[in-house]
Amino acid sequence: MDILILGAGGHGRAVCEAARDAGFAPRGFLDARAPLPDMLGLAVLGDEAAHDGGPLLIALGGNALRLAAAARMRCALPVLLHPSVIRAGSAEIAEGAVVMPRVVLGALARIGRLALINTGAIVEHDVVVEEGAHVAPGAVLCGGVRIGARAMVGAGVVIAPNLSIGADAVIGAGAAVLADVPPGRVVAGVPARGVD
Numbered sequence: 001m002d003i004l005i006l007g008a009g010g011h012g013r014a015v016c017e018a019a020r021d022a023g024f025a026p027r028g029f030l031d032a033r034a035p036l037p038d039m040l041g042l043a044v045l046g047d048e049a050a051h052d053g054g055p056l057l058i059a060l061g062g063n064a065l066r067l068a069a070a071a072r073m074r075c076a077l078p079v080l081l082h083p084s085v086i087r088a089g090s091a092e093i094a095e096g097a098v099v100m101p102r103v104v105l106g107a108l109a110r111i112g113r114l115a116l117i118n119t120g121a122i123v124e125h126d127v128v129v130e131e132g133a134h135v136a137p138g139a140v141l142c143g144g145v146r147i148g149a150r151a152m153v154g155a156g157v158v159i160a161p162n163l164s165i166g167a168d169a170v171i172g173a174g175a176a177v178l179a180d181v182p183p184g185r186v187v188a189g190v191p192a193r194g195v196d
Contacts, residue, residue, distance in 0.1 A: 001023075001024050001025065001055060001078065002024075002025050002027050002054065002055075003019065003024045003025065003026055003027065003054070003055050003056065003057055003078070004026070004027055004028060004029070004030055004045070004051065004052075004054060004055075004056050004057070005019070005026055005028070005029050005030070005042075005056070005057045005059050006029075006030045006031075006048070006051075006056055006057070006058045006059060006060065006069055006073070007029070007030075007031060007058065007059035007060045007061075008029040008030075008031040008033070008034075008036055008039050008044050009031075009059075009061070010061075011059050011060065011061040012029060012031070012039070012059035012060075013039055013040060014059075014100065014119075015057055015059035015080065015098060016029075016039070016040050016042065016059075017040070018080060018082045018098070018100055018101065019057055019080055021082055021083055021084075021101075022080060022081060022082055022083055023083075024057070024078075024080070026042055026057075027042070028042045028043045028044065028045040029042060029043070029044045029045065030044070030045060030046060030047060030048055030050055030051055030056075031044050031047065032047045032048070034046045034047050034050075048069070048072065048073065051073060051075070053075055054075065054076070055075060055076040055077070055078050056073055056075050056076070056077060057077075057078070057080055057098070058070060058073075058077065058096060058114065059098075061116075061134075063116075063132045063133060063134055063150040063151075063152060064132065064150055066096075066114045066116075066132055067114055067131065067132045067150070070096060070113075070114055077095045077096030077113075077114070078095070078096070079093050079094075079095065079096070079097050079098075079099070080097070080098045080099065081093065081099045082099060082100055082101045082102075082103070084101045084102050085099050085101070085102070085103045085104075085105065086103070086104045086105070087099075087105045088105060088106050088107040088108070088109065088125075090107050090108045090109075091105040091106065091107070091108065091109040091110070091111070091123075092108075092109070092110045092111065093105075093111045094110075094111060094112050094113040094114075094115070094131075095113050095114075096113055096114040097111045097112065097113065097114060097115045097116070097117070098115075098116050098117070099111065099117045100116075100117065100118050100119045100120075100121075100137075101119050101120070102119060102120045103117050103118075103119070103120065103121050103122075103123065104121075104122045104123065104124075105117075105123050106122075106123060106124040106125035106126070106127065106143070107125040107126070108125055108126050109123045109124070109125065109126070109127045109128075109129075110127070110128045110129070111123070111129050112128070112129055112130040112131040112132070112133065112149070113131045113132070114131060114132050115129045115130070115131065115132060115133050115134070115135075116133075116134040116135070117129065117135045118134065118135060118136050118137045118139075118155075119137040119138070120137050120138045121135045121136070121137065121138065121139045121140070121141070122139070122140045122141065123135065123141050124140075124141055124142050124143040124144075124145070124161075125143045125144075126143055126144045127141045127142075127143065127144065127145045127146070127147070128145075128146045128147065129141075129147045130146070130147060130148050130149040130150075130151075130167070131149045131150070132149055132150045133147045133148065133149060133150060133151045133152070133153070134151075134152050134153065135147065135153045136152070136153060136154050136155040136156075136157070136173070137155045137156075138155055138156045139153050139154070139155065139156065139157040139158070139159075140157070140158045140159070141153070141159050142158070142159060142160055142161040142162075143161045143162070144161050144162035144163075145159050145161065145162065145163050145164075145165070146163075146164045146165065147165045148164070148165055148166045148167035148168070148169060148183060149167045149168070150167055150168050151165050151166065151167060151168060151169045151170070151171075152169070152170045152171065153165065153171045154170070154171050154172050154173035154174070154175065154188075155173045155174070156173055156174045157171045157172075157173065157174065157175045157176075157177065158175075158176050158177065159171070159177040160176075160177060160178050163177060163178075163179065163180050163181075164180045164181070165177070165180070165181045166180075166181055166182045166183030166184065166185065167183045167184070168183055168184045169181045169182070169183060169184060169185050169186070169187070170185075170186045170187070171187055171188070171192065172186070172187065172188025172189070172192075172195070173188075174188075174190070175187060175188050175189055175190065175191075175192040176189075176190040176191050176192060177191075177192045178191045178192065179191075179192075
């Protein structure tokens with residue numbers, strides 16, 4: 001499928017490579033900072049105004065930024081599922097979600113619209129990752145965990161089973177989460193404690 005990529009930063013480059021691996025044919029990047037030099041052999045065609053209405057991979061690292069861009073662009077948002085992903089047959093992935101290399105999606109896992117599951121993350125059985133949330137590289141979400149909309153789960157985080165992470169919460173890299181995290185709260189450490 002021919003596709004454009006919104007965002008020509010580091011995450012955009014990672015999405016481009018993953019998209020090629022998954023059989024997409026990226027035609028170029030869109031970026032508000034245009035003009036920019038070519039990236040990975042593709043032109044940066046301009047800002048959002050250069051969008052031709054075709055399908056789009058939104059490669060913006062900021063959770064709220066991805067959701068806002070999707071609301072503005074109003075186009076097809078395909079799922080990007082890297083071919084190295086281990087996906088249970090019952091796992092569900094909503095439109096616009098990006099699932100990067102070496103991710104594991106367990107039984108009945110549900111990945112929300114425009115969520116980002118980054119390289120090597122483990123999303124165990126019955127986990128729900130809501131709209132626009134980001135699970136960073138190497139994070140482990142044990143069974144039954146729920147990640148709220150736009151929440152950020154840092155690299156290498158481990159979340160114990162059946163916990164709830166509220167909308168817009170931030171879990172610092174390497175944290176061990178042993179209790180629910182309220183919406184908007186920032187936690188870090190082992191065990192994770194509030195830092196805000």
